[in-house]
Amino acid sequence: MFFQEPELQYEVTVENPDPHFAKLLQQAIGGQEGEMRVALQYMFQAWALPEGYEEYRNLLMETAAEELGHIEMLASAVTKNLRGSPTEMGEEAQETAATAEAMTRQNPRQFLSAGESAMPVDSNGVPFTGGYIAASGNLAGDLYANVMAEATGRTLATRLWEYTDDPGMKDMLSYLIARDTMHQNQWIEALDSLEDPVPVPASFPQEQENQDVNYTFISTRRDQQPDPSYPWTQGESPDGKGQFSYAAEQPGGGEVVAPEPDSITHDEPNRSAQPDE
Structure with a gap:
């Protein structure tokens, strides 16, 4: 069950709208290092936990819900960077070559398909895929994956922070970087609380x-x-x-030789002579 409030988790302001930075921010939404990934990853991990793991399920779900709030923040940031920017498609400039050239600095689909707003895609416009999600059903293995996800997400956020000069964007990214710091530490702490965090799975007799x-x-x-x-x-x-x-x-040992194929596959090559013995 989910509830929502009509406010952002953390205030998002943009002083100098930049459609190119909006394109880059898409990576933090729908990219492999993005917030859509971790939000869904933590949810599916939580939903797989059996009875007796309530504290871990709660940890995962609380963090997943927080990540949903991060998606909302970033979507707001993308929209604010697209709308009101000097390169948006205003009425007076729609037919000029200068505006058309400026528009290439953003993802064209942000204008053409989404009306100058965020999309569930990465910075190249590639749609988000569930293939980014690691949810194995093994708590220890998933927690290791979560440390990696937060590490790559924090790396992305720091690169975005370095890229922009906008004070509002730096402030928002500073918040997201700080939350990634916390999440890395909480997953490591959760791993340390397990009796046998490695090797995974611990239930297999070594x-x-x-x-x-x-x-x-x-x-x-x-x-x-x-x-x-x-x-x-x-x-x-x-x-x-x-x-x-x-x-x-x-x-070492053994030869790399494939068995003969089944005749129904028609994999036997046509040849006029046998190879040399």
Whole structure:
């Protein structure tokens, strides 16, 4: 169940409307690093949790609802950057080449399809896709995905902050960057609260996995290299269940030969002679 209030989560102001920046802001709405992704990601993760995980479900849903508010903020920012800007399609300039050229600085569909407003697309106009969403049903795995999502989202927001000189936009982005800081930390804290956050899934019996390579860093270089003595090639593993080691070469074995295809596929090539033995 959802409720809504007719106000923004955080005030959004634009002092110098810029249609090009509106185009860039679309990445923070419908892009792979955007707010649509995390809002839906956290919802679907929450809906998969069984009874007994109420505190995690609440954490995910509270954050998902907050992210919906971020989408609204960004959509407002896009609209304010498009409308009233010196390059909008006003009546007096609609037929001039100068205005047509200026319009290319924004996503044409923001004018043609959305009437100078935000859309559920990225900065290239590519529609949002559910393929961006990570919701595996495994809480630990999903929390790791959430740390990554907030990290890439915060990186995007900082780049947008660096790009704009508009005080209002910098203020809004400063708020979003701060919330990404909190969300990264809360997901890490949630991971730390789990009994076995790694390896994922913790329910699989580790004695069933190959014990020769489960904590071995394997070099894929053609020529054998000495152990570089990095933290991931020696010492105790983070899960406390093994000791890192180093292998200078891959195990190898077997040939890359495909079995004969079924005749109904008609995959047999036409050839006049057999290859040399």
